[in-house]
Amino acid sequence: MGDRAGRHHEVPLLNHESPVPGTRAAEPGGDAGSAARGSDAGSAAPAGGRFGLGRGGWLTLLGVVLLALNLRAAIAAVPPLLPELQVDLDLGRGAAGLLTALPVLCFGLLSPLAALLGRRIGIELALLAAMLGIVLGSLTRTLPHAGWMLLGTAIVGAGITVGNVLVPSAVKQHFPSRPGLATGLSTASLTTGATLAAAVSAPLAYTVGLGWRGSLLALGGLAAVAALGWLPQVRRRHTAPVPEPPRSRRSVLRSRVTWQLAVFMATQSMLYYALLTWLPSMLRDQGVEPTRAGAALAMFNLLGIGTALVVPTLAVRRPDQRGLALVICAGWAVGVLGLLALPSLYPLWTVSAGLAQGAAISLTLTLLVLRARTPGSARELSGAVQSVGYLLSATAPVLVGALRDVATGWGLPLAALAVVTAVMTVSALGAGRDRQV
Numbered sequence: 001m002g003d004r005a006g007r008h009h010e011v012p013l014l015n016h017e018s019p020v021p022g023t024r025a026a027e028p029g030g031d032a033g034s035a036a037r038g039s040d041a042g043s044a045a046p047a048g049g050r051f052g053l054g055r056g057g058w059l060t061l062l063g064v065v066l067l068a069l070n071l072r073a074a075i076a077a078v079p080p081l082l083p084e085l086q087v088d089l090d091l092g093r094g095a096a097g098l099l100t101a102l103p104v105l106c107f108g109l110l111s112p113l114a115a116l117l118g119r120r121i122g123i124e125l126a127l128l129a130a131m132l133g134i135v136l137g138s139l140t141r142t143l144p145h146a147g148w149m150l151l152g153t154a155i156v157g158a159g160i161t162v163g164n165v166l167v168p169s170a171v172k173q174h175f176p177s178r179p180g181l182a183t184g185l186s187t188a189s190l191t192t193g194a195t196l197a198a199a200v201s202a203p204l205a206y207t208v209g210l211g212w213r214g215s216l217l218a219l220g221g222l223a224a225v226a227a228l229g230w231l232p233q234v235r236r237r238h239t240a241p242v243p244e245p246p247r248s249r250r251s252v253l254r255s256r257v258t259w260q261l262a263v264f265m266a267t268q269s270m271l272y273y274a275l276l277t278w279l280p281s282m283l284r285d286q287g288v289e290p291t292r293a294g295a296a297l298a299m300f301n302l303l304g305i306g307t308a309l310v311v312p313t314l315a316v317r318r319p320d321q322r323g324l325a326l327v328i329c330a331g332w333a334v335g336v337l338g339l340l341a342l343p344s345l346y347p348l349w350t351v352s353a354g355l356a357q358g359a360a361i362s363l364t365l366t367l368l369v370l371r372a373r374t375p376g377s378a379r380e381l382s383g384a385v386q387s388v389g390y391l392l393s394a395t396a397p398v399l400v401g402a403l404r405d406v407a408t409g410w411g412l413p414l415a416a417l418a419v420v421t422a423v424m425t426v427s428a429l430g431a432g433r434d435r436q437v
Helices: 054-068 079-089 093-121 123-140 146-174 179-207 211-237 246-254 256-285 290-316 322-341 343-370 375-393 395-406 411-431
Strands: none
Touching: 054 123, 054 146, 054 179, 054 211, 079 093, 079 146, 079 179, 079 211, 079 256, 079 290, 093 123, 093 146, 093 256, 093 375, 093 395, 123 146, 123 211, 146 375, 179 211, 179 290, 179 343, 246 256, 246 375, 256 290, 256 322, 256 343, 256 375, 256 395, 256 411, 290 322, 290 343, 322 343, 322 411, 343 375, 375 395, 395 411
């Protein structure tokens, strides 16, 4: 999730539709080697330091890390506050689930438009607009009415969508020699933002005394910091976007790889957002104190940081990622089935699911880079996969909340998530194969 990787003589920039230098081209729809593994698996240290970024590249990567910090924080801040939000805004569980589902629905509906925005105004300016959108949405949802809360949540979702879609294209274009490093750091930052928001939103509201509105507003300020940190990249590194032939976009939509990745993306996101929304409520229904329930959600997010850092590096070192994907699916299965069978041991199941969620999202983002031959195809693949994947995953928080409303406990919702885990496992066999679009 990055911009240009340093000076022009250190890492080549890819501002045209051609394969990454030093990699082999792929036949359309055929089995091909990864065009993006580059030197992540190599032994020679490129110019510009051990990681081949140079001073300008590291500054850009720092800006990217600040951006990524905000790509889940505004969503993760809500679940620990849901009981009070429900009372204050008179929301049932299904409607409360919409506060998490709505941004995910934006991810699905607006991903194609986010890709178009990147083509029209360039990645740097589009990412700045994304952060400003999150700031505006955070302000709007603190206004005193449920309608403003929903509108602000939608604006936040739109801003995050732009960041989601343009990340893989930016990595492909600006960090071609270090896709594992750039993807790992950006995904870890994303997970860190979610962890931080989940951990401090309740203390800010109840211990510090800001209330739920003040807590959400304070955490929305992180996007303003990211916008300021990214502004120099817009001024120094913005270049005119290069037109892309429409045939490239059509070929992405016709590829089997695209749809296999979309199912994998959808199922891992369904599991993540379902637990992100309802894990604290699930534990509180079991008699767990609110602060401990919030801490469990923070741990769920925190544990994903390590796997988010490690998995991209592992993925780029081998042409086939099916084995890695199946291990991640097994981690999710242990977490979901454990909560279903022995909820009293929730710390163990939270650890398993937390490790799996960080690994799953980082593998998904890495596959969007590895399965694309060019920066342009990475952008289009990312837009298509995230659009389909998030449209499907947006149903999870609402569905789980609705199932809980009609059931006597959390058994039925967790059984539904176990089925989602099984579908994810099947899709991993296709998404992990060594093929490119």
